[in-house]
Amino acid sequence: MSDTDMIDLYSGRILAMATDMPRTARLSAPQATARKRSPLCGSTVTVDVMLSEGKVSDYGQDVKACVLGQAAAAVIGAQIIGLTPDQIRKGRDQLHAMLKDGGAVPDAPFDALEVLRPARDYKNRHASIMLAFDATLAALAELETDA
Numbered sequence: 001m002s003d004t005d006m007i008d009l010y011s012g013r014i015l016a017m018a019t020d021m022p023r024t025a026r027l028s029a030p031q032a033t034a035r036k037r038s039p040l041c042g043s044t045v046t047v048d049v050m051l052s053e054g055k056v057s058d059y060g061q062d063v064k065a066c067v068l069g070q071a072a073a074a075v076i077g078a079q080i081i082g083l084t085p086d087q088i089r090k091g092r093d094q095l096h097a098m099l100k101d102g103g104a105v106p107d108a109p110f111d112a113l114e115v116l117r118p119a120r121d122y123k124n125r126h127a128s129i130m131l132a133f134d135a136t137l138a139a140l141a142e143l144e145t146d147a
Contacts, residue, residue, distance in 0.1 A: 034138035
């Protein structure tokens, strides 16, 4: 990776997002919790979720990931309250398509994930970037199974 590639991949905006991650406190009594780990890099994300009337009403996350994974978790944490599982799933699928297939930037409210577009060329980073979405959807699936 050249110095220019590193600058693009770890931009000031990505670093700022990672250092200002919202919802980093775990919930004391979540309805569901899920932990996902990337075997390639060892990054982990644990999320706690509360659902009310079919929408996320509270959310907490513990993110032990690279700055790219942290930036993705920051965007998700900032936008997740009030969203339905389908909206979250759509954001996850759009991010996956952006990274893997050169797809478009995810729609609002996840459009700030555009900052991760330079990571498309670094497949070894994709799993870490996807962890917050994957953990969130796993926790929501747990609630759907319990219903």
